[in-house]
Each structure stands twice: as C-alpha cells, then as structure tokens.
Amino acid sequence: MTNTTLSDSDFFLIRGGERLKGTVRVSGSKNASLPIMMATLLTEEPCVIRNVPILLDVKNAIELLEILGVDVKFENHTVYVEAKNVGSYFAPDYVVRRMRASILVAGPLLARLGRAVVGMPGGCSIGARSIDQHLKVFEKGGTTINVKGGYIHMEVENIRPVEHTFEVITVTGTENALMFLSRCEKRSVLRNVALEPEVMDLVEVLRKMGVEIEVEGRTMIIRGNEDLRGFDHTVIPDRIEAGTLAVAGFITGGDVVLEGVCPKHMGSQLEKLKEAGATVELLGLDRIRVIGGGKINPLEISTSEYPGFPTDMQAQFMVLCCIADGISQITENIFENRFQHVNELQRMGARISLRGKTAIVFGQDRLSGAEVFSTDLRASASLVLAGLVAEGTTIVREIYHLDRGYERLEEKLKSLGACIERVTYARSTG
Ligand code: EPU
Numbered sequence: 006m007t008n009t010t011l012s013d014s015d016f017f018l019i020r021g022g023e024r025l026k027g028t029v030r031v032s033g034s035k036n037a038s039l040p041i042m043m044a045t046l047l048t049e050e051p052c053v054i055r056n057v058p059i060l061l062d063v064k065n066a067i068e069l070l071e072i073l074g075v076d077v078k079f080e081n082h083t084v085y086v087e088a089k090n091v092g093s094y095f096a097p098d099y100v101v102r103r104m105r106a107s108i109l110v111a112g113p114l115l116a117r118l119g120r121a122v123v124g125m126p127g128g129c130s131i132g133a134r135s136i137d138q139h140l141k142v143f144e145k146g147g148t149t150i151n152v153k154g155g156y157i158h159m160e161v162e163n164i165r166p167v168e169h170t171f172e173v174i175t176v177t178g179t180e181n182a183l184m185f186l187s188r189c190e191k192r193s194v195l196r197n198v199a200l201e202p203e204v205m206d207l208v209e210v211l212r213k214m215g216v217e218i219e220v221e222g223r224t225m226i227i228r229g230n231e232d233l234r235g236f237d238h239t240v241i242p243d244r245i246e247a248g249t250l251a252v253a254g255f256i257t258g259g260d261v262v263l264e265g266v267c268p269k270h271m272g273s274q275l276e277k278l279k280e281a282g283a284t285v286e287l288l289g290l291d292r293i294r295v296i297g298g299g300k301i302n303p304l305e306i307s308t309s310e311y312p313g314f315p316t317d318m319q320a321q322f323m324v325l326c327c328i329a330d331g332i333s334q335i336t337e338n339i340f341e342n343r344f345q346h347v348n349e350l351q352r353m354g355a356r357i358s359l360r361g362k363t364a365i366v367f368g369q370d371r372l373s374g375a376e377v378f379s380t381d382l383r384a385s386a387s388l389v390l391a392g393l394v395a396e397g398t399t400i401v402r403e404i405y406h407l408d409r410g411y412e413r414l415e416e417k418l419k420s421l422g423a424c425i426e427r428v429t430y431a432r433s434t435g
Contacts, residue, residue: 015408017401017415018426019392021374024298025259025421031247031266032058032412033082033240037203039106040180041210041238042066045086046075046113047187048214050235054084057240058412061405065104069096073110091117098124098155104409108136109177111159112184115148116229121159125152138178142169142195143185166191174199174223174310180207187216189229196224201311202270206241213238242291244270245317246411249386251275252321253418255283255297256328256394261421262294273314277304281325303331303368308338320346320387327355328394329368336363346384349377353391353399374399379406386411393423 033056043066045052057063059082067077067084074092078085094114101107101124114121126136140150140157145168148161166189171178179199184207186193198204200223208218208225213236217228247266254261255278268275268287275285275293281304284296304326308316316339326333327350337343344364347357352375356367374397379385385407392399401407404427407414415425 014403014405015427015429017389017392017399017404018428019374019389019395019399019401020424021372021393021395021397021399023257023393023422023424025254025257025261025393025418025423027421028262028264029250029417029421030264031242031250032056034058034203034206034243035060035062035410036176036201037206037240038063038084039066040109040177040184040203040207041240042070042084042086043109043113044184044207044210044214045070046073046088046091046110046117047184048233048235049089051085051087052235053237054086055082055237055239057082057084058243060412061409062104062106065100066106069100069107069110072097072100073114094118094120094122096121096123100124101126106177108139109181109184111139111143111157112181115143115159115161115185116164116188119161123157123159125155125157136178138171138173138175139181142167142178142182145169146185146189164189166193168194170196171198176201176204179204183207183211183218183225183227186227187211187214187229188231188233190231191228193227193229194224195227198223198225199310202241202244202267210236210238241270242266244274245315245383246414247271248274248315248318249321249390249411249414250417251278251283251293251295252325253390253393253423254295254421255281256301256325256390257423258298259421260294260296262288262292264292266291266293268293272312274318277306277314277322280304281329301325301329301368303329303333303366305334307336310339316340316343317383319343320383321390323347323350323357323364323366324387324390324394326366326368327357327372327391328370329366331368333366333368334363335366338362343381345380346387349380349384349388350391352377353395355391371396373397376400376402379403382406382410386414389414389418389425392425393418
C-alpha cells in the first residue's frame with residue numbers, strides 16, 4: 006500500500022458498509038476558537054479559553070501568538086494566554102499562508118499597538134476570498150494601508166469610530182472589525198454583519214473584556230474600552246463537526262448520539278437531515294440522537310449565511326445526496342470554487358453534473374471504494390463519509406487538510422463502529 010503513496014501526508018484506509026452506532030462527544034469549535042485566541046492580544050491580563058479543539062489550525066494560531074511575543078500554554082483543551090507584552094506586530098507570510106484566519110491578528114494588533122504587518126493571504130482553493138471588507142473598516146477608522154513585498158503594512162495613531170455597511174456578509178471580516186474597534190471608546194456602528202454562532206461567541210468574549218456591543222438584526226453598535234480585562238471562556242461546540250458526524254450516522258443507516266452539541270446552532274442542518282428521512286431526537290440541551298436506516302430522500306440545498314444552510318456542510322450533504330432515492334440540487338452561494346470534492350466523488354461512481362454554482366446529484370444505490378484526494382478541509386470530510394458508505398476500500402489521501410479542522414475524526418468514527426485506519430507515511434530513506 007505505501008508503495009503507491011504520492012505525498013508525505015498521512016492517509017485513511019476505509020472499508021465501507023458499517024452502520025455507526027453509539028455515543029460520541031463533539032469538540033469545541035475551530036472557527037470560534039481562532040478569533041477568541043486572537044482577542045487575547047487586546048489585553049495585558051491573563052485569559053483562559055476552554056474547550057479548544059486540538060487541531061493543526063489551533064497549533065498554527067499558538068505559533069503565531071508566540072511569534073508576536075505572547076505567552077501561551079495549551080493543556081487539556083484549555084489555552085492560557087498572557088499578552089502582557091506584545092513584542093512584535095509582524096505576522097510572517099509562512100504562517101498566514103498555512104492558515105487564512107491569521108488575518109485575524111490585524112484588528113487586535115492595530116487596536117493594541119497601532120501597527121500590524123501581515124502576510125497577504127493568497128487565494129485559497131475554495132475561492133478568491135478577498136479581505137477588502139476587513140481593510141475598508143480599518144481605513145475608515147484612520148488606518149493607512151500599504152501593500153509592499155507581499156505584506157500588508159497597516160498603521161493607525163488613534164482609532165476613530167466607524168460607521169460602516171459591509172458590502173458582503175463576512176465572518177472573519179466582522180470579527181476583525183469588532184476587535185479593531187474594541188478599544189475605541191466612541192460609538193461605532195457596523196451594518197450587514199455576520200451573525201454566525203462563532204461571531205457571537207467572540208461578541209460574548211469581547212463583552213466579558215469590557216466592550217459594549219448591542220446587536221439589533223444585522224447591525225452591531227460598539228462602544229469600546231481602553232482598559233480591556235482578561236477573561237475565562239468556554240468555546241461553543243463545533244456545529245460543523247457535529248453535522249459531519251450526524252450525516253455519517255444517518256447515511257450509514259446508524260443510530261448515533263452526539264454529546265456536547267448546541268442543537269440551536271444546527272437548525273438548518275437538522276431540518277435538512279429530517280427532510281432526507283432521518284429521525285432526529287433532541288435529548289436535553291446538549292445532546293442529539295440521529296437515526297437512519299430507511300429511504301434517503303433527495304434534497305434541495307442552497308448555502309447561505311447563518312441562519313441559512315452552512316457552506317461548510319455542503320460537501321458532506323452532497324455525499325448524502327449521492328446515495329439518495331432521486332435527484333438533488335445543491336447551490337453554493339458563498340464560495341465560487343467549493344465543488345472540488347465533485348471530481349473525487351465521481352471517481353467513487355457518484356453521478357453529479359455541475360452547472361455553474363449548482364450541482365445536480367443523481368442518487369444511486371451505492372458508491373464504490375477508490376483512491377481519492379482531499380483538496381480542502383470540508384472536501385476531505387466528504388470523502389471520508391463517502392468511504393463509509395462505499396462498497397470496498399477507499400483511500401483518502403492528503404488528509405492534512407482534514408487535520409486542520411477535525412480533532413481525531415477517525416477515532417471518533419471508529420468508536421462508533423466505522424472501519425477506518427490512519428496510515429502514517431514514513432518517508433523512504435532508500
Ligand atoms: N469576502 C469578500 N471580501 C472580504 C471578505 C469576504 O469578498 O473582505 C467574500 C468571500 O470571498 C466569500 C464571502 O465573502 O465569498 C464569505 O466569506 P467570509 O469572509 O465570511 O469567509 P471567512 O471569514 O474567510 C469563515 C470560516 C470559513 C467559512 C466561512 C463562511 C473561519 C476561520 N473561517 O471564513 O470556514 O466557510 O466563514 O461561513 O471562521 C472551514 O472551516 O472549512 C471554513 C472555510
């Protein structure tokens with residue numbers, strides 16, 4: 006098997022056909038942890054962040070904070086940060102390239118030091134992913150911005166209050182703007198903001214630090230505070246990991262209980278699962294049970310900002326549609342290039358036709374195991390799900406993409422009865 010290895014990344018070997026059964030605990034949210042970790046740059050006081058998943062992106066964020074001169078300790082899913090001294094305002098290109106969320110240091114660095122130099126986040130495989138909306142808020146607040154040698158140089162003397170309407174709804178753009186304005190004591194207004202649970206988790210943290218934030222529909226009114234406090238915060242559950250495991254339970258005809266979830270963050274996903282034929286039971290405030298086994302109905306899915314159907318679940322639901330009883334239609338409205346899993350699913354026998362931003366998925370009884378390649382984080386999750394329901398063996402390569410955003414996914418699936426192994430690539434010395 007290892008003779009066919011094409012890269013030095015680990016890969017998964019999956020034998021499909023097992024029904025998943027049992028209980029599994031969902032980790033804390035990656036996309037909530039990252040901005041909250043960056044928010045620690047805003048205060049000299051110690052901060053404690055609990056329920057942080059152990060992931061490559063979290064390790065990258067720690068490395069970045071350390072580069073900026075901050076003390077960080079990560080133990081038992083808890084990050085302890087003390088940014089008494091922020092010794093640098095330079096976020097090197099090699100970290101920003103690894104993780105686009107590194108751009109989230111810009112807002113806090115400008116608020117704390119008045120300066121930030123951040124590697125230009127390049128295009129990402131799922132789309133162009135510009136940061137013009139982040140920069141517009143910084144500029145309105147008095148920041149001068151120059152792009153030189155692949156770096157964005159930003160400088161501001163006194164941050165002015167801002168009134169701004171985002172031209173597109175952006176998650177990290179809203180988060181960066183909030184952190185940028187968090188020490189400006191005059192009233193700022195942001196309109197057309199993102200309201201994803203991960204953004205609201207950051208809002209809660211900023212409030213704990215002493216920032217006043219009112220949220221009225223898609224408008225936020227911010228009154229910052231020069232002397233921000235430290236905080237102790239438990240990160241919300243990862244609704245995308247929960248959704249991925251829920252789809253896994255359903256499509257394998259299984260019966261799984263997910264613990265440590267927040268069902269109210271999963272509204273649109275759970276609706277679609279039920280429409281597809283799943284039985285979904287809410288067991289108290291933080292547990293759900295998902296049961297499959299009957300017919301899988303085709304779906305019409307259109308991704309949109311929260312509370313709409315999340316783009317981060319589009320690839321996983323596509324696998325469900327591949328084995329549904331009929332024709333499904335999936336429209337991706339957030340990112341222009343987020344169908345890279347389609348090619349790989351086709352290698353597994355899926356019948357999918359792409360028409361612009363819409364995929365028409367012709368459901369069939371089964372997929373067949375193949376060697377497939379991950380192209381991005383959620384695409385890799387979809388290939389794992391496809392492997393679980395495919396006939397025969399599937400090899401999912403380049404799973405470093407998956408390791409950026411899922412904590413021990415294979416162990417969680419294995420604990421539910423899946424037949425999945427991580428094969429660690431050992432570079433040949435011969
Ligand atoms: N956009 C602009 N200009 C900007 C910012 C965004 O045109 O200044 C566009 C983007 O190109 C995209 C749309 O607006 O078409 C939405 O992008 P957004 O800024 O909301 O995405 P993001 O903040 O870069 C976060 C998550 C993504 C998730 C999206 C959408 C983090 C660290 N990342 O990205 O998560 O898909 O919001 O919900 O929070 C993932 O976890 O797999 C992932 C990609």
